[in-house]
Amino acid sequence: MSLKVKTMAEMMASGQTPEVLFWVGCAGSFDDRAKKITIAFAKILQHAQVSFAVLGSEESCTGDPAKRSGNEFLFQMQAMQNIMVLNGYEVKKIVTACPHCFNTLKNEYPALGGNYLVLHHTEFLQQLINEGRLTIKGGVFKGKRITFHDPCYLGRGNGIYEAPRELIYKLDSELVEMTNCKARGFCCGAGGAQMFKEAEKGNKEVNIERTEQALEVNPDIISTGCPFCMTMMTDGVKMKNKETQIKVYDIAELIAQANDL
Amino acid sequence: MGAENIIFLLLFLVAFTLFFRNAAKIKRNIFLGKKVIPEGSKSARLKTMLKVALGQSKMTAKPVAGILHILVYAGFVIINLEMLEIVIDGIFGTHRIFSFAGSFYNSLIASFEVLALLVLVSCLLFFIRRNLLKLSRFRKPELNGWPRNDANFILITEVFLMSAFLIMNAADATLQQQQVQHYVQSGCFPVSSLFASLFIGLDTSTLIFIERFCWWFHIVGILVFLNYLPYSKHLHIILSFPNTYFSKLKPKGELNNMESVTREVKLMLDPEANPYASPPDSVSQIPERFGAKDIFDLNRIQLLNAYSCTECGRCTSECPANNTGKKLSPRKIMMDVRDRLEEVGKAIDKNGSNYKDEKTLLGHYISEEEILACTTCNACTQACPINIDPLSIIIELRRNLLMEESKAPAEWAGMLTNIENNGAPWQFSQADRLRWSEEN
Ligand code: SF4
Ligand code: SF4
Numbered sequence: 184m185s186l187k188v189k190t191m192a193e194m195m196a197s198g199q200t201p202e203v204l205f206w207v208g209c210a211g212s213f214d215d216r217a218k219k220i221t222i223a224f225a226k227i228l229q230h231a232q233v234s235f236a237v238l239g240s241e242e243s244c245t246g247d248p249a250k251r252s253g254n255e256f257l258f259q260m261q262a263m264q265n266i267m268v269l270n271g272y273e274v275k276k277i278v279t280a281c282p283h284c285f286n287t288l289k290n291e292y293p294a295l296g297g298n299y300l301v302l303h304h305t306e307f308l309q310q311l312i313n314e315g316r317l318t319i320k321g322g323v324f325k326g327k328r329i330t331f332h333d334p335c336y337l338g339r340g341n342g343i344y345e346a347p348r349e350l351i352y353k354l355d356s357e358l359v360e361m362t363n364c365k366a367r368g369f370c371c372g373a374g375g376a377q378m379f380k381e382a383e384k385g386n387k388e389v390n391i392e393r394t395e396q397a398l399e400v401n402p403d404i405i406s407t408g409c410p411f412c413m414t415m416m417t418d419g420v421k422m423k424n425k426e427t428q429i430k431v432y433d434i435a436e437l438i439a440q441a442n443d444l
Numbered sequence: 445m446g447a448e449n450i451i452f453l454l455l456f457l458v459a460f461t462l463f464f465r466n467a468a469k470i471k472r473n474i475f476l477g478k479k480v481i482p483e484g485s486k487s488a489r490l491k492t493m494l495k496v497a498l499g500q501s502k503m504t505a506k507p508v509a510g511i512l513h514i515l516v517y518a519g520f521v522i523i524n525l526e527m528l529e530i531v532i533d534g535i536f537g538t539h540r541i542f543s544f545a546g547s548f549y550n551s552l553i554a555s556f557e558v559l560a561l562l563v564l565v566s567c568l569l570f571f572i573r574r575n576l577l578k579l580s581r582f583r584k585p586e587l588n589g590w591p592r593n594d595a596n597f598i599l600i601t602e603v604f605l606m607s608a609f610l611i612m613n614a615a616d617a618t619l620q621q622q623q624v625q626h627y628v629q630s631g632c633f634p635v636s637s638l639f640a641s642l643f644i645g646l647d648t649s650t651l652i653f654i655e656r657f658c659w660w661f662h663i664v665g666i667l668v669f670l671n672y673l674p675y676s677k678h679l680h681i682i683l684s685f686p687n688t689y690f691s692k693l694k695p696k697g698e699l700n701n702m703e704s705v706t707r708e709v710k711l712m713l714d715p716e717a718n719p720y721a722s723p724p725d726s727v728s729q730i731p732e733r734f735g736a737k738d739i740f741d742l743n744r745i746q747l748l749n750a751y752s753c754t755e756c757g758r759c760t761s762e763c764p765a766n767n768t769g770k771k772l773s774p775r776k777i778m779m780d781v782r783d784r785l786e787e788v789g790k791a792i793d794k795n796g797s798n799y800k801d802e803k804t805l806l807g808h809y810i811s812e813e814e815i816l817a818c819t820t821c822n823a824c825t826q827a828c829p830i831n832i833d834p835l836s837i838i839i840e841l842r843r844n845l846l847m848e849e850s851k852a853p854a855e856w857a858g859m860l861t862n863i864e865n866n867g868a869p870w871q872f873s874q875a876d877r878l879r880w881s882e883e884n
Contacts, residue, residue, distance in 0.1 A: 209868040212877040213877075218883065222883075237878065240876075244863045244867050249860060252842065252856050252859070253839065253845055254847060255734070257863060263709055263713055286695075290694070294701050339822040339825075340698075340822060367826075372768075376859070379869055382817070385769035387769060391768075392764070
């Protein structure tokens with residue numbers, strides 16, 4: 184079944200302006216596991232009757248991994264090209280399920296001429312709930328122990344700790360915090376372009392360390408809000424042979440499941 | 445004025461001249477870095493400084509160490525108010541010149557005594573904690589040698605200084621009881637009176653010797669300590685103020701955009717631009733190095749950061765790379781920058797300001813392996829009690845490695861090529877970006 188997601192170009196052609204642009208990001212577009220997050224979020228948007236569009240084939244990498252690996256040149260090339268597209272469509276508001284895209288679009292694009300209101304999907308979902316446009320059905324996760332792994336670029340990077348937690352409360356589940364949470368959250372190991380290379384020599388992988396921290400609080404579900412954290416935590420749980428007992432989900436997936444979307 | 449007073453005055457002048465000379469050198473070294481416009485408004489920066497440096501708001505993230513540190517800090521600063529009296533007494537040969545303030549003076553001295561005891565006990569606890577408890581952040585390789593001795597020296601000195609202060613008071617109080625001339629009846633000694641009974645049998649001249657010895661030890665100790673600061677991590681008692689004042693106010697996740705790159709990219713993307721035209725005057729002809737290879741390429745705030753670092757290792761103990769056995773330690777990055785800066789500074793002292801050596805920060809002090817291990821997670825900047833930003837330095841070094849030296853690790857090179865060619869870090873076609881909507 185196709186989700187019938189409209190692109191900006193299609194919207195433009197039919198004279199429509201969406202409320203918000205959904206920035207899908209590279210992981211959300213191409214990574215098999217992350218695509219499920221994209222689909223879950225798009226379904227929630229449709230369910231809440233939010234008028235949204237994507238850029239589709241006009242979207243390109245924000246340049247985050249280029250910038251953080253040290254290739255500022257490529258980052259700015261990407262940024263300027265994306266800004267031309269976004270400004271061409273007069274985009275005002277952007278939502279994304281990737282904290283790396285979120286951080287780059289929100290903080291690093293303005294100086295290059297890209298000024299938008301940028302929201303992480305957990306913030307956007309919380310707003311929908313506050314505005315009464317979305318209700319979360321409790322039940323499915325009642326009594327489940329859910330821990331939240333703070334993505335660095337959402338938490339420390341941009342000070343957003345509460346939006347995802349508020350959503351977990353709404354699920355009627357039990358939020359169990361790791362010792363290293365919020366401002367002291369421990370990285371999953373993917374940031375700073377580490378996702379795209381082997382780690383340097385050490386005595387452990389960062390994602391294993393983080394997974395062990397999560398396992399300490401005996402969760403049924405490890406939740407997060409970043410496609411890269413998703414990869415790292417999923418791999419970590421597998422390495423620990425816990426994938427049958429413990430599931431890793433994005434907050435959007437939890438909400439989609441709760442609402443049976 | 446007796447000979448004693450002249451010696452005191454000379455010592456005092458020499459100590460301060462030396463200190464200001466060293467301070468000027470540190471300033472010169474910091475100014476080897478690139479000029480930088482500080483972020484945000486003055487009031488926002490001032491607020492950060494008052495909160496983080498004066499209020500020590502980030503220290504209590506580790507409660508025990510945090511509270512002990514606040515005690516030592518407050519105690520040390522307040523007790524140094526006593527310095528004013530010591531200096532006047534020293535120059536004019538008076539004794540306890542402020543004692544005319546009566547009960548106010550007595551309560552001040554009493555509170556100094558209590559604080560001195562608290563500082564003394566805290567420093568002893570710090571010493572035990574640093575040397576006997578096996579705290580991993582005090583056992584990292586970058587602390588071997590001088591840095592560990594430096595830390596212990598500071599603690600021991602403070603213990604001695606505080607002890608001298610208390611013993612001096614005990615001797616003074618006993619002399620007052622013996623109604624020795626010059627020792628005016630003043631002060632209130634809640635702490636030193638506890639052990640003053642030890643002095644009761646001693647004759648007046650011995651007591652005067654003890655009192656004078658401790659007085660001189662205290663003041664000379666402080667003057668020596670002042671001159672020790674420029675060589676020590678203890679410099680943070682001064683530099684943490686400007687350091688927090690100039691610290692980052694923007695979201696931690698935001699990295700600066702390089703303006704030199706912006707100019708070039710704009711030129712490339714502008715269809716009107718003539719690629720053969722000579723650059724406008726505003727674009728300097730001197731080719732700017734991308735990123736940082738040496739301290740000259742870092743900015744002044746980053747160099748100030750290095751001089752301010754307390755070597756506490758809170759950054760390193762939160763660093764995911766370091767915690768999983770990688771070579772990277774954000775504390776070491778800061779220590780390396782300071783060491784290199786000092787090396788360059790000394791060479792300039794010797795050979796003049798144009799002197800250049802063959803060494804560089806990246807390569808001789810910091811290895812590629814270290815900077816490549818960073819996940820840019822900001823745990824270090826969050827943990828630092830005085831808002832130091834090791835990450836910004838790591839990024840500048842990476843920029844140099846990738847853009848100047850073209851030394852991206854192979855996997856990164858592939859990732860970067862993919863972004864360049866198909867707009868994603870993996871080899872997928874940009875045309876397929878909406879495929880997910882059909883895969884449901
Ligand atoms: S930003 Fe880099 S150096 Fe700092 S804690 Fe994270 S991984 Fe370590
Ligand atoms: S950078 Fe900050 S946290 Fe790290 S050792 Fe220095 S003062 Fe401590």
